[in-house]
Each structure stands twice: as structure tokens, then as C-alpha cells.
Amino acid sequence: MFSLVKENIYIAFDAIRSQLLRTILTILIIAIGITALVGILSAVSALENTISSDFSSMGANTFNIQRYDFNNQRANDNEKIKPVISYRDVKTFKEDYQFPFTKTSISFVGTATAEVKYDNEKTDPEVQVYGVNENFITNSGLEVKLGRDLNYFDVENSNSVCVIGSDLRKALLKDVNPLNKTISIRGAKFKVIGVLKEKGATFGNNQDLRVLLPLQKARTIFTNSNINYSLSVKTDKKDMLEGAQDEAILLFRNIRGLRPVEDNNFGIERSDDLINRIGAITGILSTVAWIVSIITIFGSTIALLNMMLVSVSERTREIGVRKALGAKRATIAFQFFIETIIIGQLGGAVGIILGVLAGWGVSAAAGFDFTTPWLAMISAVIITFIVAVLSGLMPAIKAAKLDPVESLRYE
Known part of the structure; x- marks a missing residue:
């Protein structure tokens, strides 16, 4: 049995080589559908990974009170301009x-x-400077890789200390121990007490090129009267998040002096709201990927079917010879079936390679965290096998049913 399978595989490859151009075109047609599926799903998976990791910077079990909602940063010109959140409010x-x-x-x-x-070195004017209190790093899901966090006394005493991002360390303090070194911002000097763990960029926003200053000290440097503050509340338990959020909204409405009939004049955003919103978008993209690939794969099924039917017609005399030499119907059908499966899997392999490369290229260009799309690849293998089975069934049956006498007379 094994020798028969091995022989049919050899015959299948000989047949593929004899009609190379037609086979290549069919493989490419199959590959297009698989490329669309694997490529889009790879990019979507990379986007989801990036969103999950980047928006986790809000921290787990947290919600933010800010001037505008995340999904409507004054995008609507008809929306009423909301007042800034002042220091007195927070x-x-x-x-x-x-x-x-x-x-x-x-x-x-x-x-x-x-x-x-730092000394004679300086950065480009692109560093973000934050004024924060002692809970900011914890609530934001950040980690101190070296040194320590800002504490209550740093904030209340307006200590001239700071925590810097990893990219800022690389730019100014790469070859030295950054702790206890003094950097200068707008003429004010600060001692570095900590370095944040690398976070990467979110949609072009570099989270590692920043300096965190104690809130009170930062207020003495940045004295703009229209500064907008943000609040972040973190709960120890997830099941307490809803109650904590409701009480925070009620309190902040009272601080703002809002009447019961008035809408909130501030935005509130939960950490999981952002991920859920992006998840809905990526779900739509995944559905589009499946629709596009299914349409393309349907076309590739017809193309492969037509190719194999033409192949059966062209090799009618060969089939007659094999039957005359004692080949059974099942052997003839299996030969064409194997040939169809090989072509289908070749198309799937090419599509997977192109799809992964396409997904990796999109991820690299957009700065997403690319991961190997195993689910998409497994799906592609299964789909190409089903395509091969559906496409090879009719030609295999047709070849098996050919009359050996009539086949030998075929010209």
C-alpha cells in the first residue's frame, strides 16, 4: 500500500512538472486567498497584542477622569467645549x-x-514632562526598573527629584549609572531617583521619552493657568470597580457644581473600555478577512477543478494504458486525488509565507507587536485541504470511470 502511495506521488509530481505554467497559475490563485486570510489575521492579531499591552499602561482595574472621552477628543465641532480639569478640582x-x-x-x-x-549633553526638544503624585506609576501600570518610585514626601515637599523613561536614559545617561545624576529641565535641576521599565510606542507616542516630576514641584515650573489635570483611580479588586466609578462620578459632579439634569462636563474612561472598543474593530477586520478569503478561495476551487478536468482529458490515453496494465479504478482516482492535494497544499504554503510576510510588514510599518499567527496558519492548511478535496473529487471520479478501450483510442 505504501509503495502504491509513493508511486502515485511521483506520478503526481511528474504531471505537475509537465504542465508547469498552468500549475503555477493555479497555485497563485489559491495563494492569493490564503495570503489575504493569513495577512489580515496576522495584522489584526498584532494590533490586538499592541492594544492589549499598550493600553494596559492605564493599569488594571482603573478608570480615568479627564476632560474629554477617549473616543471623542473634541472631534465633533458641535460638541460643547468642556472646561479644563483644574488643580482645585483634582x-x-x-x-x-x-x-x-x-x-x-x-x-x-x-x-x-x-x-x-546633562552636563554638556542635551536631547532634542521632544521629551514629555509630567507632574505626578505618588500613585501615578502604580495606577498607570508602569514599573521602575532601576532605583525607586516617587513617594508621598517627594510630592508634598516639592523635592527636586525625578523618574525618567528608558529612552531618555539611553539618550543622556547611557554610559553612566543614572541614579543620583542631576539633569536640567527649563533651568531647574533634578536628581534622578529612578528609571522606568521600557514600554515602547503607542501609535507614534513614545512612552519611554519622558520625565516624571513631583506634582507640586512641576507646578512651580509649569505655571500656565489653563493646565488640564487628569485623575486615575485604581481599585484593589475588579468587582469593586463599578461602585468606585459610580461614587467618583457623583463626587466629581458635585465638585463641578452640576445639577441632576445636566450632563457630565468631563470624560470618564475605564481601562477595559478601550480594549473592548478596539476588540470590536479588530473583530470586524477579522470578519472581512474571512469574507475576502472565502470569495477568493471559492474562485481558486473552481480554477483547480477546471485544471484537473483538463488534465484528465489530456491524459485520457495514459489512463487507458494504466488500466490496460491492470490499474484499478481506485488507483486511478487516488492518483488524481493526490495530485490535487499536492497542488492545493503548495498553494497554501505559498499563501502562508506571503501572508505572514505581509502581516509582518504591516506590523513593522505600524509599530505593532507581531506574533506568529498559528491559528491563521492552521486554518489555511485546513482550508487548502478542503479546497483540494472538493476540487479533486469530480476529476478523480471521472478518471476512474473512463473506459479503458475508449481511452486507448483517444487522440
């Missing part, structure tokens, strides 16, 4: 918010275009 909130097992962080962006200096 200070009152932190003092009055007493929900159990929660930590509240306060932060603001002093500038996104700071120039940081």
Missing part, C-alpha cells in the same frame, strides 16, 4: 474621595517638547 477630589481599597493619582502634562540637559 485636589478636592483626592481629599474627599473615600471609597475603600482605592488609590487616586493626579497628573498633568507640563510639556511634550522639553529639552533635557
Whole structure:
């Protein structure tokens, strides 16, 4: 039995070589559908990985109170402009918010275009400087890789200390121990007490090129009266998040002086809301990938079927000779069936390679975290096998049913 299978495989490859151009075209038709499927699913998977890791920077079990909602940053011109969240708002909130097992962080962006200096070295004016309190790093899902976090006394005493991002360390303090080194921001000097673990970029926003300053100290440097602050609340347990959020909304509405009939004039965003929203978008992209690939694969099934029917017609005399020499119907059918499966799998292999390369290229260009799309690849193998079975069934049956006498007379 094994020798018969081996012989049929050899015959199949000989037949493929004899009609090379037609086979290549059929393989490419199959590969296009598989490329679309694997490529899009690879890119979608990479996007999901990036979103999950990057938006986890909000931290687990957290929600933010900010000026606008994440999905509507004044994108609608008809929307009422919301007032900035002032220092008085956030200070009152932190003092009055007493929900159990929660930590509240306060932060603001002093500038996104700071120039940081160390000795005779300086960065380009693209460093983000934040004023934060002692809970910011924990609530934001950040980690201190070297040194220590900002603490309560640093914030309340306006200590001239800072925590820097990993890219800023590489730019200024690469060859030295950064701890206790003094850097300069807008003429003010700060001692480095910690270095953050690398986070990477989110949609072009480099999270590692930044400096975190104690909130009170940062307020003495960035004195713009229109500074917008953000609040982040983290709960110790996920099942407490809903209650913590409801109480925070009620308190902040009171701080803003809103009447019961008035809408919130601030935005609130949960960490899992962002991921769920992106997940819905990626789900649509996955569905589109399957629809496109199924349409293309349907066309490739017809192409492979037609090719094999033509192959049966062209090799009618060969089939007659083999039957005259004692080949059974099952042997003839199996020969064409094997040939169809080989062509289908070759098309699938080419499609998988092109799809992975396409997904990797899109991921690299967009800065996504690419991972090998095993599910898409396994799906591609199964699909190409089904295509081969469906396409090879009719030609195999037709070849098996040919009359040997009539086949020998075929010209």
C-alpha cells in the first residue's frame, strides 16, 4: 500500500512538472486567498497584542477622569467645549474621595517638547514632562526598573527629584549609572531617583521619552493657568470597580457644581473600555478577512477543478494504458486525488509565507507587536485541504470511470 502511495506521488509530481505554467497559475490563485486570510489575521492579531499591552499602561482595574472621552477628543465641532480639569478640582477630589481599597493619582502634562540637559549633553526638544503624585506609576501600570518610585514626601515637599523613561536614559545617561545624576529641565535641576521599565510606542507616542516630576514641584515650573489635570483611580479588586466609578462620578459632579439634569462636563474612561472598543474593530477586520478569503478561495476551487478536468482529458490515453496494465479504478482516482492535494497544499504554503510576510510588514510599518499567527496558519492548511478535496473529487471520479478501450483510442 505504501509503495502504491509513493508511486502515485511521483506520478503526481511528474504531471505537475509537465504542465508547469498552468500549475503555477493555479497555485497563485489559491495563494492569493490564503495570503489575504493569513495577512489580515496576522495584522489584526498584532494590533490586538499592541492594544492589549499598550493600553494596559492605564493599569488594571482603573478608570480615568479627564476632560474629554477617549473616543471623542473634541472631534465633533458641535460638541460643547468642556472646561479644563483644574488643580482645585483634582485636589478636592483626592481629599474627599473615600471609597475603600482605592488609590487616586493626579497628573498633568507640563510639556511634550522639553529639552533635557546633562552636563554638556542635551536631547532634542521632544521629551514629555509630567507632574505626578505618588500613585501615578502604580495606577498607570508602569514599573521602575532601576532605583525607586516617587513617594508621598517627594510630592508634598516639592523635592527636586525625578523618574525618567528608558529612552531618555539611553539618550543622556547611557554610559553612566543614572541614579543620583542631576539633569536640567527649563533651568531647574533634578536628581534622578529612578528609571522606568521600557514600554515602547503607542501609535507614534513614545512612552519611554519622558520625565516624571513631583506634582507640586512641576507646578512651580509649569505655571500656565489653563493646565488640564487628569485623575486615575485604581481599585484593589475588579468587582469593586463599578461602585468606585459610580461614587467618583457623583463626587466629581458635585465638585463641578452640576445639577441632576445636566450632563457630565468631563470624560470618564475605564481601562477595559478601550480594549473592548478596539476588540470590536479588530473583530470586524477579522470578519472581512474571512469574507475576502472565502470569495477568493471559492474562485481558486473552481480554477483547480477546471485544471484537473483538463488534465484528465489530456491524459485520457495514459489512463487507458494504466488500466490496460491492470490499474484499478481506485488507483486511478487516488492518483488524481493526490495530485490535487499536492497542488492545493503548495498553494497554501505559498499563501502562508506571503501572508505572514505581509502581516509582518504591516506590523513593522505600524509599530505593532507581531506574533506568529498559528491559528491563521492552521486554518489555511485546513482550508487548502478542503479546497483540494472538493476540487479533486469530480476529476478523480471521472478518471476512474473512463473506459479503458475508449481511452486507448483517444487522440
